[in-house]
Amino acid sequence: MPSWAELPIGQVVRLDADPDAVALALDPLPDDAPAVVTYFAAEERSVADLAASVLRELDKAAIALFPAWLPGAEGVEGASGVNVAAVQALALRRASVTGHFGPFLAELARRALTGGPSALAPEVRAAGLVRVLADSFGRARLAVLVRVPDGLGAASREVLVAGCEWLAHRGRAGVWLAGPPLHDDRVRTIATPLPTNPLPAAAVGAREAVPLPATADRAPAVAYPPVAGRPHPGSASERALEAALSARAWAGGRAWNQTYRPGPLDVPIRVDLLWERERCVVEIDGPDHRAPAKFAADRQRDVLLQLDGYAVLRFPDAQVMTDMDTVVRQIGQFLRNRRRAEG
Template sequence: MRSWSDLPVGRVVRLDVEADAAALSIDPLPPGAPAILTYRPEPAELLDDARTVAGLVASVLRELDAAALALFPAWLPGAAGIDGPGGAGPRAVRSLALRTASTGEHYGPFLAELAERALAGGGPSAFPPEVRAAGLARVLAGSYGRSTSAVLVHVPDGLGAAAQEVFVAGCEWLAQRAKAGVWLTGAPLDAVDRVPTVRPRPTTGPTGPSWAQAGGGRMGYPAIAGRPHPGSPGELALEAALARCAWASGRAWNQTYLPHPLAAPIRLDLLWERERCVVEIDGPDHRGAAKFAADRERDVLLQLDGYAVLRFLDVQVLTDIETVLRRIAQFLRGRRGTEG
């Protein structure tokens, strides 16, 4: 079996692994692996997009673009302190982008446009699909400190022979133009016989998936250590509330924890290390059997190491933030032995 770091980039392969198991085993990203995103299109939407290769490519590029915009400024060194499109902001990020491109593999004009669009909150790109595919792949890889990127694509049920052919051709276009891995899971492609099958070696044991959809879309991507996930309204809302609370100091978002040397790493949504307090925000995907079981197993490992795990539903964070804050504060003050 191959590890995630050994899977090919620049081509399309089918993975001999269950889609849920694959998603659980790639966050935290394994050492040496590409930056791995997940693409899970809705069958009805895909049937519309897959009428032509160009339509499918346009759909995927929209999702990759949304992910890159949401991850800004992780991929642009020096841009963290620049807020909003007003004043000198656009000129500043454009200058940073051109400087970054001059010392690496990025295409300067594309990176500058992407930075300006991120600062402005979106908008269409003027560049052709070929430039966008290559540029977005580099940006997404750079967001995670990786040299390459890959997309784990879940093939939905119900694709006919013609749609399967268009689907695979679109994936091949993306892999070749972006020089990225396109790894397929899900429904079989029985009408297309040119996609080789490989079997990765998934990480064993529980992990802490901290993925979210970009802008409510179909592209999922892992969190970046030290920041709430930009695609998680629950994490963003909780951080905005905690930032106003003096008692919340010492928190760290999306940290990786290793229970013991032979265990799989665990991604923690929110951690107070000194107080040994972990806060998890569970979206609807945590109700699934595989993720529910993984959550329970990792909670036990954390508790055995002396950590308390406080779990809240994302809907609770979004609709009753005061109760969430009160419960976290009560626990932290108890651990600190103070009422302050």
């Protein structure tokens, strides 16, 4: 079985594993893996439409992850002329020493502050976005894990494969298909380096638990990992909780999206929010956490953390967004109790 580092870049392959098992194995991102973003494919009429969809979603991810890919731009906010000039200068300086395409990086930095579409060619954007997203997670390479929807017809499968080949070749990204087979001779199936115990037994085979976006009424989307130390930019609930906690003196010492390994042979665990000294973990659960595979994996993670002395406080993201006062009060009460117990 290959390692994650051995999976091909610059071509399209199909993974021989359940998509949910792959997703759980990639959270947190293994040390030997490229950066991985997940594209939830929808039915497209043409290769051009698919390429436009993928680029649009990768672009949204890159903008959301700013300034993780532009060192020195931390704290630069707002679309003033001074700020725009500053991030463009940083982008051109970074391009000069890293090999990024300067005009692309400078335009992306500007749009991170001002918004608006890109004026560059799709081929330029594909190559640039792949490098930027890899940089955001401190990796040299990027793979796009494509979640293939069920029920694609022959024409739609052809569009999907051809569009994925375009992204792999133009962007120099790995494109890993997961889901139902496409019955296409151009796409070979390869072994997937899953850990020996990625899921509890009850979760294995629960592929239907994580719904894919419906092709008729939902646009394609890209999911991507968080950057350690920050709320996930794609999570409104994480960002809202951080805003609420930042005003509380007792909330000091918190760290977002940290990786924790219970033992040297255990699979690492990524936690949403951590107070290390108080051994307190806070998890914010979206609707996907109610699915059998994710639910079972969460319970396994909680047990491992509790055996190591951590308390795990779980809140639905809907509660965070609608009843923030209760969430903050309960977190604060737990932390104060722990601190008093420690003397």
